Amino acid sequence: MKNKRREEILHKFNHFMDVIDKLRDPEKGCPWDREQTLKTMKDFFLEECYELNHEIIAGDHEKTADELGDILLLISLCAKIGEEERKFDMGDILDKISHKLIERHPHVFGDQNVSDSGDVIKKWDEIKRAKRKKNISEDLVMSLPPLLWAYKVQKRLANIGFDFTTYDETLVKVREELEELSHEIKTGAREKIEGELGDMFFALINLSRHLSVNPETALVSSITKFIDRVGFIENNSEKHYGRPFKELTMAEMDRLWELAKNKPVMEER
The missing domain is CATH 1.20.890 (cAMP-dependent Protein Kinase, Chain A)
Structure with a gap:
């Protein structure tokens, strides 16, 4: 039954790729789709990911599937553009992600052992850093929205032990930052108020992480x-x-x- 369903899905995916080919056809394709480049496509990803996030939170499975389809469309159009420009194609994309997953899961595809999901993430970060050959601080520079960036930075540092021990300690830090913010508000120094507000946000995000709550x-x-x-x-x-x-x-x-x-x-x- 599983293999039969896999065959059905592959058939549907082949049909989908035929649709993408038709959309990009130089003569009979869609003018809008033909005009797209990798640079014009990049802005759509963030919008579609936020729409997907909204439907997942709402618990609407039908709309979630629809939004996932929109993201698959963006990926496939980019793959088609890459193929036309002789840079990469869908096969390259699949090869890269398959290789990455196997490489970063030696406890599944190799002989390493892990104790829990936290250990998995820690080893994953170690593998990524070793491959990138970056210092930890260099690896913390990311192209993400600020809220998610702060969360990722804190989580990554926690994996190497640079973290508060309990959520109580993070709560103390939040109160400390609130006191500092209140002090700067009284002084009226705008730059310092901005800095303390940033510290307050950062501390709250850290508290949410310790409480296993996604801040976004x-x-x-x-x-x-x-x-x-x-x-x-x-x-x-x-x-x-x-x-x-x-x-x-x-x-x-x-x-x-x-x-x-x-x-x-x-x-x-």
Whole structure:
């Protein structure tokens, strides 16, 4: 059954690659798809990855599959462009990722032993650093959004033992940074306030890591919750006060906000 399904998937993938070929056909292809280059494609990846992240958090499996398809489209178009420019093709991409996975999993494809997933990640980082021949500090420079970058830096350093022992220690650090921020706010020095805010963010991200909470997921959840509550206020302002949202006083908004907080499901949203 497994082999049969694998054959079906490979057949579907071949059909998909035929579709990509048709889209890029110089004579009968799509004008938009034909115009794309590797440089123009790069901006779409971040957008699609965030859309995928949203659907995964929402738990919508059908939309998750749809967004994964969009990312596969981007990868396949880039592979086709690389093939046309004689730089690389889909075969090269598959070879590279297969080789990387085998190389970085000697406990699966070799004779090494690991104790747990943390040990796996530690060895993975050691293999990557050895191959890149970089100092640890050089390896921490990444092209990532700041929130994820901070999380990755802290996680990578934790793998070599440069880390707080418990989450209590990180909580102490958060309080320490808050005190320093409060002090700089009183002095009014903008540059120092900015620096202390950055330290505060960094400490909070470290706390989230120690609590096994992804900071981006936590922030997305809070933003979504905030928008839902604003929507509740907007949709209930006429009912409670006979005026639209933008005409309410702050006290009236606060009362509706408390109502929104106490509703597990936003019936009015």
